[in-house]
Amino acid sequence: xxxxxxxxxxxxxxxxxxxxxxxxxxxxxxxxxxxxxxxxxxxxxxxxxxxxxxxxxxxxxxxxxxxxxxxxxxxxxxxxxxxxxxxxxxxxxxxxxxxxxxxxxxxxxxxxxxxx
Numbered sequence: 001x002x003x004x005x006x007x008x009x010x011x012x013x014x015x016x017x018x019x020x021x022x023x024x025x026x027x028x029x030x031x032x033x034x035x036x037x038x039x040x041x042x043x044x045x046x047x048x049x050x051x052x053x054x055x056x057x058x059x060x061x062x063x064x065x066x067x068x069x070x071x072x073x074x075x076x077x078x079x080x081x082x083x084x085x086x087x088x089x090x091x092x093x094x095x096x097x098x099x100x101x102x103x104x105x106x107x108x109x110x111x112x113x114x115x116x
Contacts, residue, residue, distance in 0.1 A: 015067060019060075047085050054086040059096045066100060 008016060046057050061082065065075045083093055 015064060043082065043085060054088060055092065055096065058083060058086060058088055058093070059099065062093075062096055063100050 046054060049057075058079070061079060065072070065079060083090075
């Protein structure tokens with residue numbers, strides 16, 4: 001969990017709760033980062049993290065940016081800048097995006113299947 005801009009909004013808390021349900025509540029104690037209220041310092045922290053952590057951070061941010069289904073150019077530029085700082089290739093970004101789309105498709109298929 002990363003606290004950068006204060007307490008989460010109700011919408012952000014719903015997303016966090018959904019993500020926590022996937023991994024369990026104990027994960028908070030193991031992976032919590034609240035070093036800074038400064039975004040640049042937070043990014044620097046993750047820039048110096050292992051490659052796997054950088055991939056997971058970008059994956060989660062890409063996923064979060066798609067929750068509202070609205071295209072936002074500032075989000076796009078922020079995430080692309082972050083991708084470059086994390087030294088993640090465009091090919092890896094495409095792989096991560098495909099995972100997000102595959103997960104969405106799976107959820108939609110599951111909904112249709114149980115509703116039929």
